[in-house]
Amino acid sequence: MTYLEIEQSDQRNAAVTGGIAIIIMALASAFSYGLVLESLVIQDDMNATFQNILSSNGLFTAGILGWLIILICDIVVAWSFYIFLKPLHKNLSLLASWLRLTYAGILGVAILNLVIVIILANSTGSFFSTNDLPVLANVFLEAFKMIWSIGLIIFGGHLMMVGYLTFRSKNIPKPISILLLIASFAYMIIHVCYTFLPQLNAFTSVLEVVLTIPMVLGELGFGIWLLFKGGKVPLVRDAGFTKKQMNIQ
Template sequence: MVAGLGLLGMTVVSAFSFSVFSNLVVAGDATRTARAIGDHELLFRALTCGFLIVAVLDVVVAWALYVLLAPVDRNVALLSASLRVVYAAVFAAVLGHLLAAVRLLTDTTAQDAFDTRQVDAQALASVNAFKDGWDAALVIFGLHLLVLGHLVLRSGYIPRMLGVLLMIASLGYVVDGLGRCLSRGYGANVSGYTFVGEALLMVWLLWKGRHLPGRPATRRARGLVSRASSSAERLL
């Protein structure tokens, strides 16, 4: 349930932040982008805070999924959670570029030191640096989904089809992330078509999360305790 609610919260907050971001940032037009950010400074700072909330929720979801899937394979579940935490850390770190952009456009010191065109160009460069860092982080996120899908396939208490769809989603993020890192003109959006597994996992967790059977590790532990008690009774 924690994982499902975390994913739902991320969906809502990221939808707001990306919507505002796409409306304020005009690709390749430093002047229009600078004017939009300067005129809507509070809104731009709000979307940055929204991205930070998403990064924090990513850590919470990583922990919740680890608890859910550790009975399958604790080491692999730890790897999956670690990859998501690393992705969240990189994503949070590159948010500094957005704060640098808005500071350039609102700080009188920067405006006095450079002319308007230079300030606008530097602000757009900071925004682009954020996008580049996020694209690189998506490769890490894709690897997380690949490992997560593997765990779901092996779990036995989560539908195997979700595992397959998560692994397909992982390929979309890896292809998009590497494509944008390798080519400036990369314009495909593969992950926009392969994300279905993430959405279905969120729905399944919210729907079935409270009704999952006892975890395999718990049942094994109870069996060991029962056998140990029987052996102790025979000895006595």
């Protein structure tokens, strides 16, 4: 087997691995965020939220497991994207990978807050006051959202690099690249607002609803394409890239 055949085989393996990881991540996110947090956390009612967690302890714990699956998948995707996109631009694909790994690290810190919440829910009757537990749980739930939101700003930067690289390839459909780029700006704008401009939360919530489709379809669409098409033929750079511009090493 020649070097080029080995490289293409590595690309195909990375594409399939990344595509599967993205799909698993989407399903886990739909469960852990869409089902668990959205159903159990009641906005501006910490007592009701804590009672929901107490009565659905197993569901909340399963949600945490889902977040851990998401974290593992993010690490896998960071590696697979680097291998797959490296022929387009080694340095930018490495940067994209490090941005995703940085996001994964921040997500890991955020998940620890959910672990503390479940510990508090299991501490009923211990040295904590019954009145204090909902307040403490709410603090850690807010910490989870804040830390995760900061991570998603960096995640937006990762998608920007991936969107740029895929856009400069002849093989990858342009609609996928455009969705990735739109999603990257959406993540960064929305979560900068959530994190640093809380007075604009009402506007940011509307903006998030409007941009949800490209945010979801961008990476998910790329993942599906990777699974079925990625790496079957060598990536070809757009003619606009010269060897000097690409800085291939």
